[in-house]
Amino acid sequence: MSAAGGVCDLVYGFAEEQDFQQVLDVCRGAFNGLDYLPVSFHRWLCEPGRLVFIARMKDRVVGLESALLVDGGQTAVFQGLRVASDLRGRGIAGGLQRHITDYIRHHYPEVSAVRTARVDLPSPQSLTKYRLIAKEAIMSLCCEAADLSLFVTELRSRLSSQSDSAFLSPVTLNQQQAETLILSDHMVSKLLPNKTLINNWEPLKPVEANLEVLRRRELKWIVDRESKPSAVSLRTAPYSIPYRHDAMLLNIDIYGHDLSAVCAVFLAQLEASLPSARGYLIIYTYMDPEIWPGLHETCKNNSKVSFYSGYFEQVILESDL
Numbered sequence: 001m002s003a004a005g006g007v008c009d010l011v012y013g014f015a016e017e018q019d020f021q022q023v024l025d026v027c028r029g030a031f032n033g034l035d036y037l038p039v040s041f042h043r044w045l046c047e048p049g050r051l052v053f054i055a056r057m058k059d060r061v062v063g064l065e066s067a068l069l070v071d072g073g074q075t076a077v078f079q080g081l082r083v084a085s086d087l088r089g090r091g092i093a094g095g096l097q098r099h100i101t102d103y104i105r106h107h108y109p110e111v112s113a114v115r116t117a118r119v120d121l122p123s124p125q126s127l128t129k130y131r132l133i134a135k136e137a138i139m140s141l142c143c144e145a146a147d148l149s150l151f152v153t154e155l156r157s158r159l160s161s162q163s164d165s166a167f168l169s170p171v172t173l174n175q176q177q178a179e180t181l182i183l184s185d186h187m188v189s190k191l192l193p194n195k196t197l198i199n200n201w202e203p204l205k206p207v208e209a210n211l212e213v214l215r216r217r218e219l220k221w222i223v224d225r226e227s228k229p230s231a232v233s234l235r236t237a238p239y240s241i242p243y244r245h246d247a248m249l250l251n252i253d254i255y256g257h258d259l260s261a262v263c264a265v266f267l268a269q270l271e272a273s274l275p276s277a278r279g280y281l282i283i284y285t286y287m288d289p290e291i292w293p294g295l296h297e298t299c300k301n302n303s304k305v306s307f308y309s310g311y312f313e314q315v316i317l318e319s320d321l
Contacts, residue, residue: 010092012099015045015052015064022061023054026082033243034282036200037064037080044080047216049073051103052080055096060084063092067100068202069108070115072209076104076321077202078116105321115318117201122317130317133203134193136253137292139285140308141299145248145277151303152270158298159263170268173221178234181221182206182214186228191255196316198286200236200251203316222268224261231256233265238276246279253286259294262287266295282308289313 015023020041027037044052044066055063062084067076078100083092104111121127143151173181181187188195188206197204199217204210218237223229232255238248252269256262266285287295292311299305 009057010062010095011056012053012096013056015041015054017042017045019054019061023064023082026061026064026084027242029085030082033247034241034249036239036241036249037082038242039239040080049213051100053096053100053103055092055099057087062087063096065093065096065100067104067114068213069111070202070210070213071205071207073108073110075113075115075205075318076108076111077204078114079201101321111321113318114321115203115316117198117203117314117316119315120313121315127317130319133316133318134196134198135289135316136193136198136286136314137289138312138314139287139292139296139299141281141283141285141305142308143281143303143305145279145281147304148270148277148281149274151301151305152267152274154301154303155263155267155270155299159260159267162260170222170224170265171226172268172272173223173226175215177226178219178221179211179214181223181229181232182211183208187232187255191229191232191257193255193288193316197255198314198316199234199253201314220269220272222265222272224256224258224264229256229261230258231261231265233269235269235273238273238281241282243282244280248277248279248281250281250283251286252283254291255288257288257291259291259298262291262295263298286314 023041024038027035044050049069050066052066054061065081066079070077081093183206197206220235222233224231234253236251238250241247241249254262254265
């Protein structure tokens with residue numbers, strides 16, 4: 001399937017396995033080496049409900065973006081927008097997004113909204129096109145995997161010495177327990193930001209139709225207590241990133257407004273990740289912005305774990321299709 005014309009004489013089509021090397025060229029240098037797309041590309045091509053489009057100029061891949069159909073087919077989550085570094089500012093991103101939007105309108109008329117996650121708010125002019133759905137603060141840590149256990153030991157000692165150490169008995173949920181929790185009024189009304197569950201930059205409504213998407217992610221679910229938890233955490237398996245030849249990125253999403261409970265599940269997720277930790281780790285933890293200062297202070301350490309960057313945010317934007 002292709003459609004020609006428009007900006008820069010682009011040709012649009014579905015991405016295929018043989019495009020991988022050119023896609024890597026487009027991604028080179030993206031996000032300072034933290035790009036997830038090189039490891040996600042092959043999985044995306046065969047994921048149910050996902051459309052992966054590329055833009056070509058002559059025989060060269062110059063742009064990519066995907067759309068994942070969620071919320072029972074009512075919403076398209078746009079992810080992975082990339083444009084070749086030497087061609088940015090020439091309208092390729094806009095042309096690609098218009099093509100995807102037109103394709104969805106024609107082939108999936110039941111889709112009524114587009115949702116996307118991005119770092120920090122767009123300009124006030126751009127924001128008029130969207131609704132701000134949710135916002136999370138991001139704390140980032142980095143270390144050699146061999147040093148993570150020392151940090152975990154130090155953090156456990158610090159939390160155990162605090163008066164509210166009763167929170168230090170987190171519970172790991174199985175898939176059925178996690179799904180029951182996701183759909184509960186307690187989770188939806190009291191913990192999720194604007195009733196939106198965000199995992200690794202994928203914003204989903206907590207509805208039964210999205211449970212299959214979450215099952216594919218093989219998440220680790222840990223809560224501070226099994227009944228009506230004050231903090232719920234979910235973690236992806238570490239995945240390779242281009243930052244360094246042995247670098248791995250670990251994403252932890254935490255929902256809750258009680259700092260002690262958040263610290264407890266954060267520690268439990270780090271402990272659970274120790275057996276698979278290797279190489280150089282960069283750990284992204286997403287949370288309520290009001291929790292960030294407290295967790296950041298708690299994570300100051302005498303071990304060889306550093307803050308990768310300062311405060312920044314993930315924002316979830318939505319627009320009508």
